Amino acid sequence: MVRQVAERRDVIPVLAELFRENGYEATSLALIGAATGLGKGSLYHFFPGGKDEMARAVLADIDRWFETLIFQPLEQRPDPQAAISAMFDDVSAYFRSGRRVCLVGVLALGTVRDRFAETVQGYFTRWCAALASALQRAGHECAHAILLAEEIVVGIQGAIVLARALDDPGVFARCIERLRVLVA
């Protein structure tokens, strides 16, 4: 038995893709074992709470990514317009123009929404707030900035749904361009 160098954090991106592609319920431990190359022993060693803890770890990882690369720049970068533009770039890359779904959005629509309700709500609340902050600093009146932020997040989530449904990344790209013009 060779001691693997695998660590908990190496497993999380694999878990993220599995949950994204299959959803929470359809991602079985057998699938996870096959995809990670780890046995149940290792998986339960890293995640004593089982699948629930795996999903929470993935969500925490996603949260960290967005917090660092999207939310904080929106709130803190001196040039809010540049921060918003960078958000559109980063989000397009992250969701691969709608080819990759938003795990938090998927969870919001499913049964497991209740299980992860706080995390799901927190993620979207935070996104809207950070974006509204940038929009306000960019010159939009407070109430308008909040509505605009909501419209942008709605647009991104809807674009993912339609791009996946029609299997057409162009839907996502067009939506992002439209939203860019909206805040320009």
Add this chain to the structure above:
Amino acid sequence: MVRQVAERRDVIPVLAELFRENGYEATSLALIGAATGLGKGSLYHFFPGGKDEMARAVLADIDRWFETLIFQPLEQRPDPQAAISAMFDDVSAYFRSGRRVCLVGVLALGTVRDRFAETVQGYFTRWCAALASALQRAGHECAHAILLAEEIVVGIQGAIVLARALDDPGVFARCIERLRVLVA
């Protein structure tokens, strides 16, 4: 043994709500049996193809509803603006301002997307086309009507995601109002 009056078509709305709330994978036959009051025998009598056939029956039912109440009026009503306005009313009621999810949208994001890919794609293609037709008749230039239709369907789907995530039907209502203004 009393002969039940239950018929296949009586079961479909129950199945629809189950699939909407739980998704495809998480809707078990046990759950279906409990919700419908039917044993597995009856369920397999009505749907020999099992869960797959149940989901297809639900999708066909949804398709019929949208075709009759949304798509055909958009294409055929003499007053296209009134048809579009009625669409917003009907869709808001149908999705209960985002409290109820779009089953087709849920399937588009999930694994089972592949299984129902054609139906999912057909539904959204049809919706966009019917809406674009109405918009064109309402005076929008052809290419612009197509983009506008896409924007509206994206908005509705995104509004469902965000309204569910934030547990706030106001998100959905505001989005619909914004889309109404867009085509006015």
Add this chain to the structure above:
DNA sequence: GTCTATAGAGTGATAGAC
């Protein structure tokens, strides 16, 4: 010996098919 990482047989429960 102790601790951590690994593998996998085995648990009861429950899945969908018939």
Add this chain to the structure above:
DNA sequence: GTCTATCACTCTATAGAC
């Protein structure tokens, strides 16, 4: 109701690092 497959999960065993 019966079937088999698979579910999430537990538990024991074992490897090497210290």
